[in-house]
Amino acid sequence: MLDDIEAEEHAKLLWDDGLIAKAFKYSRCQRDFINPGRSLFDFLAEKAEDIFADEPAKVAYRKRQTLLLVARMWGSYIGSPVEKQSLRYFWLEECIDDATTANLAAHQPPPGETDPHYPGFTHWLAPAYAPDTNPERWNQEGMNLVTLPPSCAHPTLLFYIYGPCSKYIAGIVTEAESESERDAQLLDFFRPYYSLLPNYDHDDPRCQPKAVLATAWANDEFAGYGSYCNFQVGLENGDSDIEVMRHGMPERHVWFAGEHTAPFAALGTTTGAYISGERVAARILKAHGLKEDRR
Known part of the structure; x- marks a missing residue:
């Protein structure tokens, strides 16, 4: 710690x-x-x-x-x-x-009025204490949704996983023979981490998860097997690649919208995804000889 x-x-x-x-x-x-x-x-x-x-x-x-x-x-x-x-x-x-x-x-508290740690976030650094379930020592990041504003707070721990770890979790979800087996394996994987959170008590029923939900996009062919646009080592023309994807194939009536077809200043953001959607809609209207209605 x-x-x-x-x-x-x-x-x-x-x-x-x-x-x-x-x-x-x-x-x-x-x-x-x-x-x-x-x-x-x-x-x-x-x-x-x-x-x-x-x-x-x-x-x-x-x-x-x-x-x-x-x-x-x-x-x-x-x-x-x-x-x-x-x-x-x-x-x-x-x-x-x-x-x-x-x-x-504008929504951040003044300096000095926050703790060094955001209370809803925990980062486990290359954990070495779960060799059976995590021999690769994938780091774990968890968000405590109890710390959301009262109107939407609820007792849920949300773990962010990616890369090889997400592939492993997707394997558990898709290969388990039953829901009970799937849930047991998922809890076995994450227990070494949430059990170290403050005030955790193994004997207290309030500390025992009532349900577990995990996505399996990494094994879903319709989600591109978990594909996500990013810029990896070895990339030669990343900016040009984005421009090509942004252009799409209008001659075949195929247009792409989304956060990685956005203007460079807003790549990877909800704002960028929205802007890209507006731009594609305008291009589709133009292709069909229609005018935009900005009302």
Whole structure:
């Protein structure tokens, strides 16, 4: 368990104006010169070597390793491990425009009025204590939905999984011979993590899950086997690829809309998905000789 001071230290090093921001700037300014094989993790590991230089060698090493473990949370943003995030096209992930961020900032409490940890979020870093169910030590991230506003709060733990871990969970869901077997295996997988949350008591029935729900998109052919647009190492022309997908095949009456056909400034966002839908609708109307009705 990281203490609050160290947890806040790592958060500031990554976020705020930290390593993630530096990686965005580097990718944006140097993208034509970055080897397509370099990943975001390569960049973070390189920069981490210059951090904690004033600490004793063993402490500095441990903190650098912890910082890189915390950085793995980026995987849940892109649906793929951070080692697969293209550094060359990382700039395409810098997608929240000023108006969106300004709206969010207006709803944040003043500095000093929040704890270092958001109370509804827990990150388990490369857990080594579940070798039977998680020998690869996939990190886990959970949201406690009790901490939502009272009107919509409910006692649910929502785990974000991605990459090989999501494939493994999908296998449990689709291969179990019964619902009871499926639920038992899912709970066996997640119990090592939720059982470490504050105030958990194995003997208290209030701490025992009443139901479990898991998606299996990674095994669903109609969901592209869990496909999700992201920018992986080895990508040569990521921005051009988006433009081609955004254009679609209008000559065959095929148009694409969605968060990764949006303007570059809003890729991967709900705002971008909405904008792309509006643009495609306008193109379809034009193709059929119809005018937009903006009422």
